[in-house]
Amino acid sequence: MIIIEMKKVANIIFLIALAVLVLSCTEKTRKENSQMATTFYIGTYTNTQSEGIYTYALHKNGELERIGLAATSENPSFLTKSTDGKYLIAANENEEGTLSSFKIDGDSLHLINLASSGGVHPCFVTANDKGQVLAANYSSGTIGLLQINMKGQLSPILDVQQHSGKGIHPRQDAAHAHSTWFDPDGKIIISVDLGTNELVFSTIDTGTNKLLPATQHSLKMDPGAGPRHLAFYPEKPWIYVVNELTSSVSLVVKDSVYSLKSSFSTLPESFTEENTCADIHISNDGRFLYASNRGHNSIAIFSIGTDGNLTLIGHESTRGEGPRNFALSPDNAFLLVANQLTDKIVSFKRDTNSGKLEYISEIAAPTPVCIFF
Numbered sequence: 001m002i003i004i005e006m007k008k009v010a011n012i013i014f015l016i017a018l019a020v021l022v023l024s025c026t027e028k029t030r031k032e033n034s035q036m037a038t039t040f041y042i043g044t045y046t047n048t049q050s051e052g053i054y055t056y057a058l059h060k061n062g063e064l065e066r067i068g069l070a071a072t073s074e075n076p077s078f079l080t081k082s083t084d085g086k087y088l089i090a091a092n093e094n095e096e097g098t099l100s101s102f103k104i105d106g107d108s109l110h111l112i113n114l115a116s117s118g119g120v121h122p123c124f125v126t127a128n129d130k131g132q133v134l135a136a137n138y139s140s141g142t143i144g145l146l147q148i149n150m151k152g153q154l155s156p157i158l159d160v161q162q163h164s165g166k167g168i169h170p171r172q173d174a175a176h177a178h179s180t181w182f183d184p185d186g187k188i189i190i191s192v193d194l195g196t197n198e199l200v201f202s203t204i205d206t207g208t209n210k211l212l213p214a215t216q217h218s219l220k221m222d223p224g225a226g227p228r229h230l231a232f233y234p235e236k237p238w239i240y241v242v243n244e245l246t247s248s249v250s251l252v253v254k255d256s257v258y259s260l261k262s263s264f265s266t267l268p269e270s271f272t273e274e275n276t277c278a279d280i281h282i283s284n285d286g287r288f289l290y291a292s293n294r295g296h297n298s299i300a301i302f303s304i305g306t307d308g309n310l311t312l313i314g315h316e317s318t319r320g321e322g323p324r325n326f327a328l329s330p331d332n333a334f335l336l337v338a339n340q341l342t343d344k345i346v347s348f349k350r351d352t353n354s355g356k357l358e359y360i361s362e363i364a365a366p367t368p369v370c371i372f373f
Contacts, residue, residue: 039107041056041070041370044077053069062347066364070107081127082131086152089127092117094121097121098115099133114154120142132146132204138178160211166197168224178229183232194245219260222263229241230242233308248264277293280292289302294323294324297317297320301314316357323337323340324339333352339368344365
């Protein structure tokens with residue numbers, strides 16, 4: 001009997017040791033796989049099942065993995081990082097608009113502080129290498145200026161720029177600042193206003209921390225266009241603006257002044273249903289431009305000519321509804337789409353020669369509205 005009991009104990013010890021070994025190997029494999037993957041953040045709306053900002057991973061084969069909730073935050077609809085990569089800043093799209101600063105700590109985010117965005121419903125935030133932070137407040141039509149310090153703390157609001165005007169579309173009843181950008185030359189700020197239907201150009205007086213009108217104050221877009229986001233061409237002074245209301249992309253050329261040169265539809269000629277554009281990106285080599293269609297639910301793929309004009313290559317279904325935001329992976333090998341209305345992220349392999357996209361993977365995500373690597 002004693003021998004039998006000893007054998008039972010030995011078997012139990014063996015099984016426990018085996019289980020520990022398996023778990024150890026599984027954890028080691030998971031860590032190794034995570035190290036081979038590229039992590040990214042998802043900004044969300046938190047009016048349904050989302051709790052805030054989530055961390056996901058893009059593996060080298062294009063497969064997607066959910067890592068988990070990085071930080072609780074209310075309606076963190078747009079994200080950016082400080083240029084040193086240490087801090088993440090979220091625009092909290094609420095009536096009392098705020099920006100949240102987080103310290104990046106592995107897969108987690110630790111809240112540092114919140115500051116006013118300078119308006120109502122901030123939907124965009126960006127930062128430059130001087131620590132200057134800009135927020136676009138949609139409902140109030142304002143641009144807020146803040147500063148982030150070396151410890152990741154956001155200053156109180158330093159200045160607010162109020163836009164004014166309207167366009168011909170019903171949604172252009174007042175100013176609606178949708179995004180704001182630091183020009184690559186570091187001298188000009190370009191704010192995109194869907195409501196006033198224009199680009200607004202500003203400078204920052206570093207002595208007073210005030211937003212001042214640039215020499216050229218603004219540029220009107222095509223009537224009723226509803227400009228939303230933009231992308232800078234990597235080698236020439238060209239800016240491509242995606243227009244939400246007319247489902248088009250406009251080429252703006254910077255010479256002595258900014259001027260509107262041409263516009264291109266993001267839709268097939270046969271498509272007659274309702275559609276709005278959302279986001280725009282250019283490949284690092286400057287050969288291809290991508291824009292998202294909500295309604296047609298596709299990514300429009302363009303080649304960029306030597307004169308800056310666009311040629312439509314085709315469309316790739318986003319395999320979901322409401323592709324609000326999308327992003328190119330840092331190596332430009334993949335394109336990831338956030339399908340807001342169907343709660344999922346989809347990855348596509350990008351053909352660097354043709355610009356076309358090949359479906360790879362998809363994964364559930366709660367009301368995703370921003371993807372940020």
